[in-house]
Each structure stands twice: as C-alpha cells, then as structure tokens.
Amino acid sequence: MKVAIISDLHIGYERFYDDAYEQAREALLEASKVADIILLPGDVFDKRAPKPEVIAQALGIFRELGSMQWKAKVEWLRGQGRAYTSAPIVAISGTHERTAAGKENPLGLLALAGLVVDASESQVLVSKGDEKVVVYGLGGLSEERVVEKLKELNPQPVEGAFNIFMLHQSIYEILPFDESFMHYDDLPKGFDLYVCGHIHSRVKATVNGKLFLIPGSTVLTQLKEGEQERKGFILFDTEKYSYEFVEIESRPFIVKRLKFDNATIKDVRSACDNAIRECVESSKKKPIVKLYLEGTFELGGAGELGLRALIAKHANDAILEMDTSALKEPEMERSIEGIRENSIDSVGIKDIGMQLLRNRLKELGFRENINVGELFEILSDQKTSKKDKIIENALKFLEDGQ
Ligand SMILES: [Mn+2]
Structure with a gap:
C-alpha cells in the first residue's frame, strides 16, 4: 500500500x-x-x-x-x-x-x-x-x-x-x-x-x-x-x-547572512535592501526573509540603523526577520530587541518553560518522579482541577522555594 x-x-x-x-x-x-x-x-x-x-x-x-x-x-x-x-x-x-x-x-x-x-x-x-x-x-x-x-x-x-x-x-x-x-x-x-x-x-x-x-x-x-x-x-x-x-506549494523562506567590517550605516542599509530585493525577485509568492547581520559597523552621523523603516518599506513584498545579535553596536541592539522578540515561537516558549521548571525543581531538590509536562499544563491553565499528590507536592515545593 x-x-x-x-x-x-x-x-x-x-x-x-x-x-x-x-x-x-x-x-x-x-x-x-x-x-x-x-x-x-x-x-x-x-x-x-x-x-x-x-x-x-x-x-x-x-x-x-x-x-x-x-x-x-x-x-x-x-x-x-x-x-x-x-x-x-x-x-x-x-x-x-x-x-x-x-x-x-x-x-x-x-x-x-x-x-x-x-x-x-x-x-x-x-x-x-x-x-x-x-x-x-x-x-x-x-x-x-x-x-x-x-x-x-x-x-x-x-x-x-x-x-x-x-x-x-x-x-x-x-x-x-x-x-x-x-x-x-x-x-x-x-x-x-x-x-x-x-x-x-x-x-x-x-x-x-x-x-x-x-x-x-x-x-x-x-x-x-x-x-x-x-x-x-x-x-x-x-x-x-x-x-x-x-x-507542496509553500511560502518561500530564505535565510541570508550579511557580513560587515566597519561598514557605514548607509552600507548596512543598502546591503539589506539589495538582499531583500533579490529574495523577492526569486520568489513566486511573498517570501519570508531572515537576515543575519554580522560583524561591525560605525554609527557616524546618520543616527540609528533604521531597520524598522526597512521592514516597513518592504512590508508589501516580504515578511522580514532581522537578527542583529552578531553585529557589534550597542545602540542598534536596543532598537532591534523588540523585533527579535517576535521571532520566539510558541513551541520554543513551551519547551523553554518546561526546561526552566524542570531545572528549578532540580535546584530546589525535589526528589519525587514528577510529570513536568502535566505540571506545566496545570500552571498554564488555571481551570485545570486535576492534581495528583506528587503534582500537589511539586506546586507546594515551588511556592515555598521562592
Ligand atoms: Mn509541531
């Protein structure tokens, strides 16, 4: 078959x-x-x-x-x-x-x-x-x-x-x-x-x-x-x-890494702009483009990088994601922070949450064999009433530990 x-x-x-x-x-x-x-x-x-x-x-x-x-x-x-x-x-x-x-x-x-x-x-x-x-x-x-x-x-x-x-x-x-x-x-x-x-x-x-x-x-x-x-x-x-x-026909997703060495803001902007344009031209359907910016650049007199403006400019032809964590410039790191936060997926958040919970229980010395998944569901859904003894102990443990 x-x-x-x-x-x-x-x-x-x-x-x-x-x-x-x-x-x-x-x-x-x-x-x-x-x-x-x-x-x-x-x-x-x-x-x-x-x-x-x-x-x-x-x-x-x-x-x-x-x-x-x-x-x-x-x-x-x-x-x-x-x-x-x-x-x-x-x-x-x-x-x-x-x-x-x-x-x-x-x-x-x-x-x-x-x-x-x-x-x-x-x-x-x-x-x-x-x-x-x-x-x-x-x-x-x-x-x-x-x-x-x-x-x-x-x-x-x-x-x-x-x-x-x-x-x-x-x-x-x-x-x-x-x-x-x-x-x-x-x-x-x-x-x-x-x-x-x-x-x-x-x-x-x-x-x-x-x-x-x-x-x-x-x-x-x-x-x-x-x-x-x-x-x-x-x-x-x-x-x-x-x-x-x-x-199947699926929306294109393209990742590009752009490297800079003491580039000016203008250089960074135009490199991003060109990279985005290339991705758009090679895609049948509005693509999702993720740019990793790496290396160093100088602020000079032109103010901040203005990546939000770049995202807005291409809003109609691409869905943009920028990762600037490997680009050395503190001011821009700040301005871009909000954009990066959006990229954390809910799958990731749940996994991270469970991992934190597991680590916290371990740190506090909780010894019983706990179902962290179920505990997580209970903590993230107040309406759940089912609590077995171990889960209840774990909840108490977490509360007392803080
Ligand atoms: Mn899945």
Whole structure:
C-alpha cells in the first residue's frame, strides 16, 4: 500500500496569513490522490483549544477527505483511541494538542466526528484486498513519561501485516540538548517502519534496521535555517520499501547572512535592501526573509540603523526577520530587541518553560518522579482541577522555594 505521512499541519497557526490552512489542505488533498492511507503524526491543530473558525477549517478539509472513496479500510482499533470511520486517515495527538489527563483534545473531537481515526496509544489495522497495514500510535507525551509509558504499553507488531510505529516526540539523537529526550534505542522492536512528528524539518534515519522518517511540518513556524527546504509529505510504498518526498506549494523562506567590517550605516542599509530585493525577485509568492547581520559597523552621523523603516518599506513584498545579535553596536541592539522578540515561537516558549521548571525543581531538590509536562499544563491553565499528590507536592515545593 501507499502511505502518506503528513505531519505538524498546525491548523490555526496565525503568523503567516492562512498558510497553515492552505498548505494543510493542499498536502491532504494531494495525498488523497496518490495514497491508500494517510498518517498524521500529531499537531494537526496549533492549539489545544482552537477557535471555532479554526475548527471549521479543519472540519471542512477532513469532510472533503472523508467523502472520498477509499479502497483501504480501517478494520479494527485496539486501545483507548477512537475509530468512528473506516476511512484510513489515522492520526495521533501532538504536543500542541496535549491537554491534562482525562480532558478532551481537538484531535479527539475530529475522531468523535468520525473524520479521522485517533490512534493515540492504540493499534489500528487497515486492509486493502489481501494487504494489511497495522499502525501503532503513541500520542505526544511529556519527555519524562514516554519511556516508562512505552514499557507499560509494550507495543507489539502484528504478524502477517506491515507494521508502522507512529509517534510525536523529541529524540535525543536528533536534538542532543536535553537528556530527558528519548533515544532511538527506546523505540519498540519488530516494526517495519517508524514515523515521527514534532520535529519540523525532514529527518531520515535507521532504527532497529528499519527506516525512521520525519516529513517535517507543512507550514513554517520556527524560522530555523533548516526549515528553508520545501514543505510537503512523505509517500511510502510498503511493497517496494521505498519512499519519495512530495512537495507542496509553500511560502518561500530564505535565510541570508550579511557580513560587515566597519561598514557605514548607509552600507548596512543598502546591503539589506539589495538582499531583500533579490529574495523577492526569486520568489513566486511573498517570501519570508531572515537576515543575519554580522560583524561591525560605525554609527557616524546618520543616527540609528533604521531597520524598522526597512521592514516597513518592504512590508508589501516580504515578511522580514532581522537578527542583529552578531553585529557589534550597542545602540542598534536596543532598537532591534523588540523585533527579535517576535521571532520566539510558541513551541520554543513551551519547551523553554518546561526546561526552566524542570531545572528549578532540580535546584530546589525535589526528589519525587514528577510529570513536568502535566505540571506545566496545570500552571498554564488555571481551570485545570486535576492534581495528583506528587503534582500537589511539586506546586507546594515551588511556592515555598521562592
Ligand atoms: Mn509541531
């Protein structure tokens, strides 16, 4: 069978017009023309409580998919997930959809509406004629819980089928900056293919002798240099054990590094101006341009750099991001600070927040095995009432420690 892997749609991400919606729609509709099964490894939505307009966008796309004639059918689901449709559109919840235990998340609503199959912590069998594909899904979990949860679930492949393990998690070998991330070694053995979401750029690796694939997000969110690659989805052929990457029309993202050596303000401005113009001319659609300014410049008599004016000047033909942290001039550092703050993405903020919380608990000497993810959800959502004993102790600990 042909399996499309489409990840991190982030429907409802607001920063770049309707890109998240338009690119999600294009990826899903293109995939429906060429694939027997669509796999969605998490972050279909950008937020755990999307606005009605955003839910409507998602319902619109998935209704369109659901009304198509699918040759492959979902036969059964084992586990706590939900399968109220036989259409082979199989999803798991991601970190952006995560809610406190026992609470509904927006992906669950799509499953309840019979538009996707929610395979979080479940196993789903899809068949087409004699061919069988089994997907074991693990929804996005907090980093400290995932290894333990995997041991508890003990996922096993099904004999006589092509077995896919789908997750939404940070992996230490890909992001080697946090020791709490799971390792490739923690993944269950015996599966034919591993697919993962969460990481927004493409990854191909080998795990347990089999392919481990991440298609990356269908929309730009983090403005990292690695995200300049074209967006799209993976189309995997289970018979040939090979895949291709299918590109979609996505907004261009171009990163340029401009180096200066005692340049005048005029030089800096015109170099930026030229770089932006080049990017605009080479793009079909209004591009997102990120300029890194590096080196040294002199203030002279011309006042500050005026990068805000530059952004305003190009407002109609480019979305500009400037990073001046490597350009030596204190006054401009100040004037640009506000612009840089805008570039911190909500994914980043959540990760940073959890890391701070984890470090603070460690510093204070909190010894119990805490679910930092859940604690973070509670602290960032006052309405959550569920608190277990350890969480309550941790909250007390944090309060007393200050
Ligand atoms: Mn994501």
